[in-house]
Amino acid sequence: LTPDGLPQPTQEGEHKNLNSELWHACAGPLVCLPAIGSRVVYFPQGHSEQVSASTNKEIDAHIPNYPNLPPQLICQLHNVTMHADAETDEVYAQMTLQPLGAEEQKYPYLPAELGTPSKQPTNYFCKTLTASDTSTHGGFSVPRRAAEKVFPPLDYSLQPPVQELIAKDLHDNEWKFRHIFREHCCAGQPKRHLLTTGWSVFVSAKRLVAGDSVLFIWNENNQLLIGIRRANRPQTVMPSSVLSSDSMHIGLLAAAAHAAATNSRFTIFYNPRASPSEFVIPLDKYVKAVYHTRVSIGMRFRMLFETEESSVRRYMGTVTGISDLDPVRWPNSYWRSVKVGWDESTSGERQPRVSLWEIEPLTTFPMYPSSFPLRLKRPWPSDLPSLHGGRDDLMWLRDGDRGIQSLNFQGFCNGMAAWMHPRFNPSML
């Protein structure tokens, strides 16, 4: 409500106050939007990957370099708004970023920049729809534990126990479902929770097919929320019909370059389910990963992935190399600079390259495993940020981030599997 008590003027598809819990549930358990006002690191390269993934078009070779655009921009995050496509319910976030000057990058962390309040709802479930769920022949079979956890309790004295559920989606539309706990006639026959009347209306309105997911949330205001997640249909080419993917790539680069040159604000869209990785990450997360973690070839690590049921699990892997993903366009970028192999290799299921801040090394500095020989000619370049210079929440950045890029590590260490700073390139030896 506005100060005069009038409702906010809202435009279809532009509604700002969508339910944050539901948005996060639809976005997935790994997605975490940085706090408004905090400092973040923006990677044009990652933004470009989102465009490539959305348009199903690789970036073209003739797209110009932006020599004045570094591979990452340290920015102030002025605003974040959550959105959902009016047609498809696809969730995305709009962020207003402002590149920071070297001085502002050195401010100490604010307390708000360090806490990461995970907004994942507790009382929710997510189910991938079966052929029966989406067919017109029947309703929705609710997993028993799910129904008992997130739906209001049924009055089991009724024969059969039924109730009407009203669930709100991201656009605040209400959907009514008849929830029945069907007790079968024959003795000892199984009982089950079903959604019957109202379910097929929802399925056809949202155009759900088998393989898509539906999720229900019971929030602390005792409201039932409903969201959807579409399966990653590989052939969802959307060439936009208004702007070529080349122009989109150029557009994001030029927008970022212009903002960086003038320290002015720019706007980006982050689509968590379309984008292969987050490309706006909290500054402290970046600093911890890049300056406070040693990564070496052969190192073991864990990384979080989302499961089918919208929970998380860790996969194990080994670092196999550290190098530039795109040495021509983005030299000295930390974006996906770590080449990895996965223990459970489901043939290209997981990316062969990750970024430092995505992984949890199983051994961290300053623990050097004895199996790797290490010889340092000098302990550490003096112009690198201090590694022990204080507690994280009071840490200062000693160097502008771009300055780091030009450091020369030649002669810093040697040996095939030497411990090294991530930007150290073995081919330089």
Next chain:
Amino acid sequence: LTPDGLPQPTQEGEHKNLNSELWHACAGPLVCLPAIGSRVVYFPQGHSEQVSASTNKEIDAHIPNYPNLPPQLICQLHNVTMHADAETDEVYAQMTLQPLGAEEQKYPYLPAELGTPSKQPTNYFCKTLTASDTSTHGGFSVPRRAAEKVFPPLDYSLQPPVQELIAKDLHDNEWKFRHIFREHCCAGQPKRHLLTTGWSVFVSAKRLVAGDSVLFIWNENNQLLIGIRRANRPQTVMPSSVLSSDSMHIGLLAAAAHAAATNSRFTIFYNPRASPSEFVIPLDKYVKAVYHTRVSIGMRFRMLFETEESSVRRYMGTVTGISDLDPVRWPNSYWRSVKVGWDESTSGERQPRVSLWEIEPLTTFPMYPSSFPLRLKRPWPSDLPSLHGGRDDLMWLRDGDRGIQSLNFQGFCNGMAAWMHPRFNPSML
């Protein structure tokens, strides 16, 4: 077919050889794609308008100027391909443009650049769907003249006369319809053409609603083609969810500026039904309009518009002013430089600004109407292109287009309603 007789590898949504007649019919009678290999004029400003119209977002004030990007680029049109969105059947064209150097702009016209082979099919009809047409209760009521003109003749000896029609859409999908000429029982009762079985499948598959249009073509190969045109639903916000409209605007500007600076190719999408005006027009059309037509305040003109039934009609109007649409961003641009008033003013139905090449002046040079006083201090600036220098198909461009922009017409003529070069600004007097 490829040289070895194998079918072309086609990708869904990327099919190149879609039916040109059908594409043009869906695009509308006014849309004319320039010929491959010809020279064209590209207006970034118009391209920007297409983005604004598609995203429902006006261009933001803070978007940087591109001082090195002129308001129009003379380009070689290397390729044009017709496309249709796989989801919505929305038609659009992809064009590959290459900005030309000053030398190449002066080449004489090729014969192919002058002919404008209008590809509008002859045997076709277009009908806006009524509530009855789109309801599940009934079929499609075919206008009598339309059925007799474009459908194959029925065998009227049958009781009732029926046939099966098979129509192909832009994606080469076939749709079957039962075409019946229903003779009613009671004597003297009206007869009519209807499409019954198969019609509702088409309506629901294409998600047509009342107000959308359907069109049928009977081509010279005796094939029936079917296309659709959706009504301009005002609230079709499509904020793309991957790229901000700001970045899109910047992207097209940067792509054009980069191409212009390096004389390299770039790609644009032209969506005839989303774009308010064509922004890639044949060079000869541009030259004729800009250099061979005098436009003055008070001048009467006609302009073509599309009717409901997909034919064209002319509306009359009067020139009320000539000035820059966007003096800050695009000074000295011919894009929508003519302010007009319309005789039949349906309150903002038609644009208040048009470009020179869109209108047909009712009086053309060198006929000076006696009602307007004219005093020329000198007959014509000597550095303007020759007006009588030869037949149009052999005409040479005497000046690079950008050079023209900087001419100073001060003192060229005077008087309130003086005949003037379109770029002449009355406020300069």
Next chain:
DNA sequence: ATGTGGGCAAACAGCCGACAA
């Protein structure tokens, strides 16, 4: 515990006619 299929009744789709604009 939950996906799928048969049976069945109610709802809807869809063809015909009539009528009016």
Next chain:
DNA sequence: TTGTCGGCTGTTTGCCCACAT
């Protein structure tokens, strides 16, 4: 000429069950 509606079937939807995994 053609948009809409009432009447009348044939098909589909969707709730219940049972059975299999």
